[in-house]
Amino acid sequence: MDFLPIFLNPHKKPCLIIGGGPVALRKAELLSHTDAIVTALAPAFHPNFEPLVRSGKVVLRRKAFDSSDLKGFALVIAATDDTTLNATIAHSARKSGLWVNVVDQPELCDFIMPAIVDRSPLIIAVSSGGRAPVLARMIRARLESLIPANFGRLAELAGRFRTRVKPVVPNPKERRRFWERVLQGSVGELMLAGQTTAAAEAMEAALKSTNKDHVPLGHVALVGAGPGDPDLLTFRALRLMQEADTVVFDRLVSAEILALVRRDAEKIYAGKARSEHTLPQEQINHLLVRLAKEGKRVVRLKGGDPFIFGRGGEEIESLAAEKIPFTVVPGITAASGCASYAGIPLTHRDHAQSCLFVTGHRRGDQPNLDWNKLVVPQQTLVIYMGLLGLQEICQALIRHGMAPDMPAALIQSGTTPQQKVIIATVSTLAERAREKNAAAPTLIIIGEVVKLSEKLSWFQGQEKGEEK
Incomplete structure (x- = not known):
């Protein structure tokens, strides 16, 4: 071990930084986050020192270095671009009994400045002993995403x-x-x-x-798993999935996402499909309460976002009624995820100034929608769960004034390697979906923005079924 990891308390200690360029500025900014008394010494200074001076965090001394400048300081950082001068500073500091750091010259250092993950009062330092500072910063970046x-x-x-x-x-x-x-x-x-x-x-x-x-109460996290691509999970969602004792998951949670759950966690399938409810909603509510009362860390994992057509509100109402601690972790909803992967912006200055999300679930034999609100100029219409009633939806939109040639898209298994995008019009989309054997899960997007798909489509893992 070349360097002993220690943490220095800089409280009210006078610290000297010698140098006025960008490197010295970074050291001054770092020390300004502490209670150290910071002085920077150089003939000239980078303009970005000024905010530190105005805040009272740093005092500037505009002069060339002399060994007498070290008097009264507890530690020294040499950050000039002159290696000979840096060596002189190091020799003078050591002669005066001061600890010195010379930037990018570990052989001259009594202490080094590591890459830092700051979660004060929790501090994590990563160092390569000056051998590979870029590697240390890469590790820090990874830790930043995990903590x-x-x-x-x-x-x-x-x-x-x-x-x-x-x-x-x-x-x-x-x-x-x-x-x-x-x-x-x-x-x-x-x-x-x-x-x-x-x-x-x-x-x-x-x-x-x-x-x-x-047994102390457990905790329930209502977590949005996003539209399918595991890379779209939030950091918090991934952390909770890897810490959970039990995961209650829906049908729309992909196998790739489920594979990220802690291996020894209990996994309970609570999927819902049309006419097939593995667990009725009321039983799911009771299940979450029971698991939490057993002291378990529970993740309720739902496709997309739990508060957008996910019935998440009903589940946390039950938890709140039983005084069960819970948190909600939003996910990327299918509308934004699938639209992005299909190259369809939901809003666009030239095509759509508003966007409306609706569910196409039937009530009886027909979709139950407020058609007049759906047929609005310069609006993008996004329909969840509309595949079964697609023909009736399109016909009703035309009856209520939508142009038959309005661009429309159906996205199947969006954001996954199995993604299929069918581009048509309102009058032809249902027929095209039948020809392409479209199957759930699907999302329907209707509006002028659909025309941009051909130009903006970027995701290569998709099969297209377009009508020109």
Whole structure:
């Protein structure tokens, strides 16, 4: 180990940065996030030093370096573009008993500045010992995507309760298990979702239950899995899927997305198709409540976005009624995902200034829609679950004033390698869909924006069925 990883407390310590260029600026910006007293010394400075000066974070000294300038400082950073001068600074600092960092010259450094993931008070440092700083930054970027932004708040919450937990759970091994349980359970999820008050209340409840034969409540996350492509999952969705004890998933959740769930998690299929409900909605609601009361971390995984034709509101109403902690993670809805992968912008300055989402589910033998609101100039119409009633929908739109030659598209299995895009008009789309043996899941887009598909289509993993 060439460098010992340590964390320095810079509180009110005088720190000197020698250099006035972009490299020195980056070091000044980094130190400005602390309570250090920062001075930058150079004959001239990059203009972007000025905001730091105005904020009171940095003081500038416009002069050439002299060894006497080191007096009174706790540590020194040499960040000039002159390697000879940097070596002189390092020698002078070391002679004065000061720790020195020389940018990009690790052989002259007493300490180095790592790549940092800042979730204050949680700090993660990544270093290659100066050998491969780009690699260290790549690792930092990967960690940034894996560690939620609110981890700092969670650390602060744990700090507030730390002295209270120790006397309640005196055994170190049991105390470690207690912290693992609360930080990975509802307390942690509530805090990561920004529900600070609820997280503190859950922490209080966890403390009160430590000496009782009581299973603490679990947590339910209502998670949008997006339209099919696993790369469209949010960071939070992926993290929750990999931490869940139980995942309750729908028919529209692809096998590729389900494969990202923690391997030993219980997986419960609750899919719904036309005339086939594996679990009725009421049973799903009761199931989520029961699993949470068993203390489990539950993910309710739904295709698209849970609040857009996903009945997510009904499920969390049941959770709220039972006082079950829950969070909602939005997903990319089928409308935006499928339209993007088909090269169809839902709005466009020249073609559509509004967009309307409706569901094509039938009530009785006919789709139950407000047709007058659907036939509006300069509007894109997006119809979910409309394949079964497609012919009736198109005919009704024409009867209510839509031009028969209005461009229309049907997108099957959007965003996946099996994507099929059928381009036609309102008068011919149903026939074209039958010819192409269209099958669910599908999305229908109607409007002038559909004409842009041929020019803007970019996704190569699709089969097209176009009518010119």
